[in-house]
Amino acid sequence: MRSAGRRLGFALKQGLQPATEAGPSTSYQPAFGQSVQLWRGVRLAAGHSALTFTRGPGIGLGRQADRALRRETESFMRKWRSFKTVALGSGAGAISSGQGLLTALLPPALLWLLMVLPASYRVMAFKLMGMAPPASVHAQSYSGSTPSLTSPSSLSILLSRLLQALGLTALASSIRDEILLAARAAYLWCLFLPAVLSAPIVVALNGPGRETWLRLVQWTLEHAGPAFIKWGQWASTRPDLFPEDLCSKLEQLQTSAPGHSPAYTVVAVERAFSAPISELFDTFEEQPLASGSIAQVHVAALSAHGAAMVGNGAEHGALVAVKVRHPGVTDVMHRDFILMQRAAAICSRLPALASLRLEESIRQFGGPLREQLDLSVEASHLSRFNANFRAWSNVRFPVPLFPLVTADVLVESFEEGDLISRYVRQPHRHNALLAQAGVDVFLNMMLKDNFIHADLxxxxxxVKQPEPPSPAVARLAALLPPTWRLRSWLVERQPQIVLLDTGMIVTLSEEDQSSLLGFFRALTRMDGRKLAAEIVKMSVDGRCKDPAIFAAELESMFATMDREYLRIESQAVMRDIIERMRQHEVTLRSSVSTVVVTSLVLEGWSSKLDPDVRILETMRDMLADSLVERLGSAVDRVMASGALLE
Incomplete structure (x- = not known):
């Protein structure tokens, strides 16, 4: 074996010749003859009896053989690191393209080499890298058994160390990422193809098969990944942009997105808190209560040990919500946004799609969404929201239970209630209160706190139903006349709205906050020119194709509009403004755009709860500068309600 090592070392020395000063600027310059000689040396060494020895307990493990193999291997590695790569058998010379091709093919070649090496050589390779070999590989080297050719743990570790030693880690990572992106793109293409191809047929038939197609769209988005699920959730709140039946179908994505297995949940919780799940919780429901695009929620009861960890009055047996992030969601989200950005870049080069500014749209959609991937960030948001609304009796947020908070798992107080969509679908006596509470909460976030929930x-x-009055209060109310307001105040409590999923928030700069207030003030006053000026202030780099024409169009739009139309059809007015912004290539900054879209989403469901509650009308009252304006808005509300005609 020592003679084989010397022959291999001699062949390598003959095959690796440094580049001369007159040669290319690369670090080596192997000639074709030298490459052939090197290849022959490798074949000669490989054919020697040292590589065909009979495996036994003591073969190749003597100190002398170890030292010889170590010297030859270290000499080879020094030359390899010095010259980076060698164009073996290609005769391509020291040109950049040849190096790139060889470097791309090097990782699979190294993997093949590691797989065919005897176990004793693999042990020596681990030792040379300064690593302890896996027990299975080490045992094989001393046994008479044939080593397994598929040892994923040992091969992957050794391959990664070899790539690191050769300075190819970044390149190998890039190649791997591109392969994964290509596979992801192929998967999405196959996934969306049936829905895309069948869409024209469904539209042409105008009825038959539409329900089946809607289920196909929902199924496609569910299996496309978190970014597409989040888009479906957003689309379900926009009946102004999409058909009503499609919005109803996509509403199911808000609470019934695909989940992960209970086994993964247990592993994730125990790994996050370094404790058995039975030690933290007395009971843990494996079936998730709800599953979203980023994580799913389980209900559990705190154990005595868990309550002691939390402290701050946490009770043994208290119900908590355990939010667990889906496995691999970060990588999938990252790849999806890269694919979206590349697709948008290609589409933006087409003249028909250039005006849509798809690249900017994807950037604005993806920025706030990435914040939701870290559940510890959501916990900090919850703490701040609880502080901001501590004086509000009709608004609640879950309370994060520190220290049971990590990036992957968040434990928070369990808030029981019904989704507000139940109240949207059917009349309820509390609908008006809920609608106004939602509008008030959003405006308080935007105008006072500058800390806005961007996923409403x-x-x-x-909706959390109020606690019934105590028996003493009920007896006191029974003594009062039914017409007294005090009696209704004692008996009838207002329901509370609980805001969940606070991972995505927006904080405006002072400039953006001032411009946004000016935007809404100009909108409620129907001042087209002032509105155009504020929009341009909030745009990216103040870009507008023709500011004068843009301002004139908005002024003309409001000149033919009465205030009652603005109050009732505020969503339609906002759509017209956004369409004119698109025509004049005005792109709002990401944070401002998120707030505007959130206000439209809020307007959508609050107006369904109570058509008389309008966000622009409430904002008009809050932004009124004078008593005359406040009286005017009050008169408008009275006239609109028809109270003077009764």
Whole structure:
């Protein structure tokens, strides 16, 4: 074996010749003859009896053989690191393209080499890298058994170390990422193809098969990944943009997105808190209560040990919500946004689609969404929201239970109630109160706190029924006349709205906050020119194709509009404004755009709860500068309600 090592070392020395000063700027310059000589040396060494020895307990393990193999291997590695790569057998010379091709093919070649090496050589390779070999590989080297050719743990570790030693880790990672992106793109293409191809047929038939197609669209988005599920959740709140039946079908994505297995949940919780799940919780429901695009929620009861960890009055047996992030969601989300950005870049080069500014749209859609991937960030948001609304009796947020908070798992107080979508679908005596509470909460976030929940779709809002009055209060109310307001105040409590999923928030800069207030003030006053000026202030780099024409169009739009139309059809007015912004290539900054879209989503479900509650009308009252304006808005509300005619 020592002579084989010397022959292999001699062949390598003859095959690796440094580049001369007159040669290319690369670090080596192997000639074709030298490559052939090197290849022959490798074949000669490989054919020597040292590589065909009979495996036995003591073969190749003597100190002398170890030292010889170590010297030859270390000499080879020094030359390899010095010259980076060698164009074996290609005769391509020291040109960049040849190096790139060889470097791309090197990882699979190294993997093949590791798989065919005897176990004793693999043990020596691990030792040379300064690593302890896996027990299975080490045992094989001393046994008479044939080593397994598929040892994923040992091969992957050794291959990664070899790539690191050769300086090819970044390249190998890039190649791997591109392969995964290509596979993901192929999967999405096959997934969306049936829905896309069948869409024209469904539209042409105008009825037959539409329900089946809607189920296909929902199924496609469910299996496309978190980014597409989140888009479906957003689309379900926009009946102004999409058909009503499609919105109803996509509403199911708000609470019934695909989940992961209970086994993974247990592993994730125990790994996050370094404790058995039975030690933290007395009971743990394996069936998730709800599953979203980023995580799913389980209901559990705190154990005595878990309550002691939390402290702050946490009770043994208290119900908690355990939010567990889906496995691999970060990588999938990252790849999906890369694919979206590349598709948008290609589409933006087409003249018919250039005006849509798809690249900017994807960037604005993806920015806030990435914040939801870290559940510890959501916990900090919950703490701040609880502090901001501590004086509100009709608004609640879950309370994060520190230290049971990590990036993968979040334990918070369990808030029981019904989704607000139940109240949207059917009349209820509390609908008006709930609608006004939602509008008030959003405006308080935007105008006072500057800390805005940016994901206020109905799936993230729960209505919690009030606690019944105590027996003493009930007896006191029974003594009062039925017409007294004090009696109704004592007996009838207002329901609370609970806001969930606070991972995505927006905080505006002082400039953006001032411009946004100016935007809504100009909108409620129907001042087209002022509105255009505020929109341009909030745009990216202040870009507008023709500011004068843009302002004139908005002024003309409001000149033919009465205030009652603005009050009732505020969503239609906002759509017209956004369409004119698109025509004049005005792109709002990401944070401002998120707030505007959130206000439209809020307007959508609050107006369904109570058509008389309008966000622009409430904002008009809050932003009124004078008593005359406040009286004017009050008169408008009275006239609109028809109270003077009764």
């Amino acid at each position: 779709h109905p799936g993230n809002i729960v």
